[in-house]
Amino acid sequence: MTGIRRLAQHLDISIGTVSRALNGRPDVNEETRRKVLEAAAELGYVPNQSGRSLRQGTTNxxxxxxxxxxxxxxxxxxxxxxxxxxxxxxxxxxxxxxxxxxxxxxxxxxxxxxxxxxxxxxxxxxxxxxxxxxxxxxxxxxxxxxxxxxxxxxxxxxxxxxxLDFEGMAQTSIDRLVAKGHHRIAVTRPHDDINLGHLFVDQSARALAAHGLTLDPDLVFSSKPNEAGGYHVAQQLLAMKDRPTAILLVNETIAIGFYRGMSEAGLKPGRDIAIIGRQSPQSHFLSPSLTGFTLSxxxxxxxxxxxxxxxxxxxxxxxxxxxxxxxxxxxxxxxxxxxxxxxx
Amino acid sequence: MTGIRRLAQHLDISIGTVSRALNGRPDVNEETRRKVLEAAAELGYVPNQSGRSLRQGTTNxxxxxxxxxxxxxxxxxxxxxxxxxxxxxxxxxxxxxxxxxxxxxxxxxxxxxxxxxxxxxxxxxxxxxxxxxxxxxxxxxxxxxxxxxxxxxxxxxxxxxxxLDFEGMAQTSIDRLVAKGHHRIAVTRPHDDINLGHLFVDQSARALAAHGLTLDPDLVFSSKPNEAGGYHVAQQLLAMKDRPTAILLVNETIAIGFYRGMSEAGLKPGRDIAIIGRQSPQSHFLSPSLTGFTLSxxxxxxxxxxxxxxxxxxxxxxxxxxxxxxxxxxxxxxxxxxxxxxxx
DNA sequence: CATAGTTCCGTAAACGTTTACGGTGGCCGA
DNA sequence: TCGGCCACCGTAAACGTTTACGGAACTATG
Incomplete structure (x- = not known):
């Protein structure tokens, strides 16, 4: 005698009533429900999930x-x-x-x-x-x-x-950088068709246009969303003859690699290139500190x-x-x- | 008519045989088994997990x-x-x-x-x-x-x-550092009683003893296993009057914080303090590069x-x-x- | 040919629930 | 008194499997 049957026998009521009591059905006397819950706790009864799944077709x-x-x-x-x-x-x-x-x-x-x-x-x-x-x-x-x-x-x-609010981030970032005098601004986007990362690029272009600027296609970098990706972007970007003065790093982790790439080239974020990225637990240990979006x-x-x-x-x-x-x-x-x- | 029953009806054999065929039981004709598997694939039959769990008392x-x-x-x-x-x-x-x-x-x-x-x-x-x-x-x-x-x-x-092979890592690290002339060597350990991190400390002490050295209790740092923990260790360590010349960072991620702490103090890993840590995808972006243990x-x-x-x-x-x-x-x-x- | 053994298959019970259905008893109003 | 309603509860079927058991057909053995 196991499971709900044991509980029912112990209480000397039917298993149907026990089930109803446990599942909060209305058609059971509150007094008996109390007893059932009590006994269930006492005997340590927990309903068998396979049983209920089978019956209800639901897994919880x-x-x-x-x-x-x-x-x-x-x-x-x-x-x-x-x-x-x-x-x-x-x-x-x-x-x-x-x-x-x-x-x-x-x-x-x-x-x-x-x-x-x-x-x-x-x-x-x-x-x-x-x-x-x-x-x-x-x-x-x-x-x-x-x-x-x-x-x-x-x-x-x-x-x-x-x-994530790609449009909002793009708009805010571009406005901020333009206000600081930048007009050659680079952006990154996911390397594949992950999510709708292109929205970020599109909105960046629109925001620039609103300031009478254009987004140079050469300044759109495709990047794997990890440290190595950011490092790679830095390498590409720093090799350009007419390199941008600012960049938006849309992914959380790529800033770390980008910093590394810059420091290897003897450059310093915030002094030689303006960077706006995204905060993460790891990014708090970047130096200089990262300006970036944070998210709950x-x-x-x-x-x-x-x-x-x-x-x-x-x-x-x-x-x-x-x-x-x-x-x-x-x-x-x-x-x-x-x-x-x-x-x- | 659903599930295995449907499959059985379609083949005009009993559900018992179908079940046996699918489960690889020996007491079923190979020819019928073939037919069953074929029909199962055709009808896209997959056994209901709740049903078998209920019967077998196992969830897979x-x-x-x-x-x-x-x-x-x-x-x-x-x-x-x-x-x-x-x-x-x-x-x-x-x-x-x-x-x-x-x-x-x-x-x-x-x-x-x-x-x-x-x-x-x-x-x-x-x-x-x-x-x-x-x-x-x-x-x-x-x-x-x-x-x-x-x-x-x-x-x-x-x-x-x-x-992880805490003893091995401790032994290797200590031997290596001692060979480089270090005798004031610090070690870290988990802040709480996680795992048996104390084995690392113990073995470090033994390895030092084998070289006629002792492990200064003041040089055993308790650290949370994340970037902030490493940063905190750096702060404590650098504030010491008689600071160690080398440190073992047993956790994967704390090196990042430790590096940050050193650079803030104007010090450089590998030049002012010798560090042995653990490799991670993130640690590849540390500069100078980390000497550390790697793990498949x-x-x-x-x-x-x-x-x-x-x-x-x-x-x-x-x-x-x-x-x-x-x-x-x-x-x-x-x-x-x-x-x-x-x-x- | 009788017997025993083997191979394969069908039958039905069991796993532990939930829930539709019906039944009992009590109460109320006519 | 009777019918109807309500609150509560018991009964039993159903969910989809697996598997013990037994039986049928066939083969081998004497």
Missing amino acids: IIGFMMQTGTEITGQGDTFFMSVFDGVQTVFARHHLDLVALLCSSEEDPDDYLRRVVARGFADGLILSATQRHDPRFEFLAKRKIPFVTLGRSLTDVGQPWLD RRDLGIALAEALLATMPAFSHFYPDAELRKVWSEDLVEGESDAFSLPA | IIGFMMQTGTEITGQGDTFFMSVFDGVQTVFARHHLDLVALLCSSEEDPDDYLRRVVARGFADGLILSATQRHDPRFEFLAKRKIPFVTLGRSLTDVGQPWLD RRDLGIALAEALLATMPAFSHFYPDAELRKVWSEDLVEGESDAFSLPA
């Missing part, structure tokens, strides 16, 4: 899919850890278990997702490292699996997304979780007015890396 | 528990990502699904583990960030849940573990997976002679950070 698991190994994510990965943390706190309130599904570098993300879904692993999914054209979207939409993405994509199937990753995770739950029928009533699609603004923290200004 | 899931948010892990987290990758490749061969269980900074790891286990989440677990005295060990042992740990602990319940994280993950499977009855025959307890040696990559030597 949400998967957060990330890529490992490959340098696509690049974020130094503490980024995702923090976001995950925020997501977790929301789901915990609903007794949903959050697990990280790390797609190995050896496996195709699409195949991996297919396996996960075929196995009926999760009730909902969070996708990161979205691609410009991402087949996963349609796949999930066709199977009616609720999901939300961290990052935009051109493949829109109506799912909720959250993303945890809040981002919370918003991500709420957006997902808002689309799941069983939970949507908890979040009637969640923002389903939202760019996440970042604050600019001023450092010394963009101190370099040109005479008017 | 292995959980890799990590801590998030808190600075305990510190490894810049790419460390775990890489290890995870290695684990994954092994499990994939056995159709085991690996998920990452990230314990939030807000939750007690013991409570978190309790929840995971109560839910019957996984067939086996990998624990990281082991503590000097770790209650999780006995908890799992009592429930007879197979697990392996990445890191040693004084709480030994006979489970397999893999760990992926291989470590593979060994970890094999050690776990070796203790699980259903898989142990695949790994008859897996090494269950092993320190993982690292190679020393020579850089410029320990160039500083003293005249004999």
